[in-house]
Amino acid sequence: MVTFEEFVAGQAAGLLRLAYLLTGDRHLAEDLLQTAMVKVYRRWRSVERAVQPEAYVRRILVNTSITWRRRHVWLERPTATGSLPDGGLGAGPDGDPAEELASREAVWQLLLRLPPRARAVLVLRFFEDLDDATIAQVLGVAPSTVRSTASRALAGLRAELTTMATGGVR
Amino acid sequence: MKDVEELVRAVLHERAADVDDGDAAAGLAERARRAGGRSPVRRTVATGVAAAAAVVVVLAVHLITDASGPSSLAPAAPGGLPGRGPATTVSSGWPFASVATLTSTSVGVTRSPFPPGRVPLTSQAAAPLTPSHPQGCRGFPPATPSTPEPGPDAGSASAGPSAGAGAASAPPASGSAPSGSPSATSPGDPFAWIALSPPPAVVAVSEDLDQVLDGIRFGGQSIDPPDGRSITVYVVTGPTARAAAAVAAGCARPDVPVRIRYVARGADALTGVGETLDRSLPASVRPLAVDDGGGRWLSGTDARRNRLCLYLDHGPVTGPMKRDLWIRYGDAVELWLLDSRTLLEPDPAWARG
Numbered sequence: 064m065v066t067f068e069e070f071v072a073g074q075a076a077g078l079l080r081l082a083y084l085l086t087g088d089r090h091l092a093e094d095l096l097q098t099a100m101v102k103v104y105r106r107w108r109s110v111e112r113a114v115q116p117e118a119y120v121r122r123i124l125v126n127t128s129i130t131w132r133r134r135h136v137w138l139e140r141p142t143a144t145g146s147l148p149d150g151g152l153g154a155g156p157d158g159d160p161a162e163e164l165a166s167r168e169a170v171w172q173l174l175l176r177l178p179p180r181a182r183a184v185l186v187l188r189f190f191e192d193l194d195d196a197t198i199a200q201v202l203g204v205a206p207s208t209v210r211s212t213a214s215r216a217l218a219g220l221r222a223e224l225t226t227m228a229t230g231g232v233r
Numbered sequence: 234m235k236d237v238e239e240l241v242r243a244v245l246h247e248r249a250a251d252v253d254d255g256d257a258a259a260g261l262a263e264r265a266r267r268a269g270g271r272s273p274v275r276r277t278v279a280t281g282v283a284a285a286a287a288v289v290v291v292l293a294v295h296l297i298t299d300a301s302g303p304s305s306l307a308p309a310a311p312g313g314l315p316g317r318g319p320a321t322t323v324s325s326g327w328p329f330a331s332v333a334t335l336t337s338t339s340v341g342v343t344r345s346p347f348p349p350g351r352v353p354l355t356s357q358a359a360a361p362l363t364p365s366h367p368q369g370c371r372g373f374p375p376a377t378p379s380t381p382e383p384g385p386d387a388g389s390a391s392a393g394p395s396a397g398a399g400a401a402s403a404p405p406a407s408g409s410a411p412s413g414s415p416s417a418t419s420p421g422d423p424f425a426w427i428a429l430s431p432p433p434a435v436v437a438v439s440e441d442l443d444q445v446l447d448g449i450r451f452g453g454q455s456i457d458p459p460d461g462r463s464i465t466v467y468v469v470t471g472p473t474a475r476a477a478a479a480v481a482a483g484c485a486r487p488d489v490p491v492r493i494r495y496v497a498r499g500a501d502a503l504t505g506v507g508e509t510l511d512r513s514l515p516a517s518v519r520p521l522a523v524d525d526g527g528g529r530w531l532s533g534t535d536a537r538r539n540r541l542c543l544y545l546d547h548g549p550v551t552g553p554m555k556r557d558l559w560i561r562y563g564d565a566v567e568l569w570l571l572d573s574r575t576l577l578e579p580d581p582a583w584a585r586g
Binding site for chain 2: 067068071072075079080081083084089092096097100101103104167170171174185186189190217220221224
């Protein structure tokens with residue numbers, strides 16, 4: 064039977080990355096991870112008996128992050144446009160403006176602006192590579208909700224990037 | 234354009250790869266243990282015991298009242314009988330104070346009777362740090378108290394020259410029992426309030442602690458922003474060892490333990506109860522990107538980010554540092570008080586050193 068310390072040692076790095084993607088801030092990620100681990104420790108007897116304790120912890124982490132956002136605990140919010148790449152989003156050297164416009168920094172900033180659940184859905188889908196049913200279990204929602212949330216989030220991102228690509232630099 | 238899904242996937246993996254997780258697990262389990270309590274079972278038992286003891290105390294008080302004085306339901310006889318004067322009459326605040334004292338020594342999950350935004354400081358072995366104890370912790374020479382400078386909304390603030398003054402100015406609506414209870418000022422009582430500020434008032438600086446810390450500035454303030462989160466800010470300046478000792482021991486004396494009881498509005502658990510402040514420091518003490526030659530700030534937040542501890546390890550406090558601190562956290566609404574020179578002005582004796 065794995066101990067709590069062993070579990071933390073094995074999972075901390077991966078969970079910290081997940082927390083960072085959910086929060087967008089390293090310090091917040093650390094706090095989120097520690098908060099989640101406190102909850103895990105309090106329920107450790109149940110967690111250690113779980114078939115997939117890491118999934119249980121991931122669920123705590125994700126839902127805690129969403130709860131934080133709902134409570135407006137995070138007072139540091141991304142600015143509307145200030146952190147997008149400087150110099151506009153013009154054509155790249157290869158003549159394909161879309162490639163340049165869809166810079167990863169811009170995508171990251173757009174991700175940060177998503178509602179917490181939408182970001183969690185995208186992170187779980189594209190970083191954790193979870194299917195919709197598993198994501199639904201993590202978030203405690205229906206799979207259809209996951210699909211619709213992801214669809215809306217991706218559509219919004221696509222629209223934003225398209226706007227930037229066509230010259231509607233914000 | 235690349236498909237947005239591919240972009241998102243790539244960006245997420247790229248960002249995740251940038252996270253330095255080398256020390257992610259370092260101390261995390263221990264911090265979680267501390268915050269979660271050593272033993273959930275033991276904590277539950279302790280909570281039950283504390284609750285039962287509190288009920289017993291309250292019942293005993295009422296029994297004593299009924300036995301020694303007129304019933305609360307019956308009108309008091311004019312003049313009363315000998316021995317049934319005010320000395321034996323239990324005021325409405327007394328049982329509350331008894332319960333508060335009792336629960337202050339229990340384990341963390343006990344629901345605190347203290348209203349949000351108040352930070353009682355319990356010193357187990359020291360004399361109370363109240364105006365009635367100007368010598369503070371066993372005779373530390375008091376420094377010259379400074380005059381608090383009102384903040385931007387000083388009109389609503391309850392800033393006072395001392396914790397006792399802050400307590401006295403707290404309106405009843407925001408928790409009259411602790412501020413009005415004997416525990417706030419009575420000699421020998423284990424409570425000393427270092428930060429009392431009813432919402433939306435914001436500032437209460439403990440000049441008493443300034444005195445007892447012998448040249449080390451220590452300010453405490455409690456803030457209740459509109460979102461309901463309570464934040465307690467401590468500011469300690471001085472040489473590293475002294476500041477650390479001050480935070481850890483409260484009186485710059487390692488043999489005088491200090492416990493910080495923190496009550497956050499809406500908190501799901503009183504994580505910080507019973508923990509000494511120094512034990513919370515390793516959780517997230519992080520150097521801020523401020524080092525302009527005058528000093529270096531360290532900050533520590535508790536697991537739920539509702540307590541912010543600030544330490545200046547050396548050097549004078551300067552304007553740029555204050556601005557940097559402001560910008561760094563971005564919580565201008567909450568932290569503008571840090572710009573108060575009342576809190577951050579170097580102590581003259583320390584500046585000379």
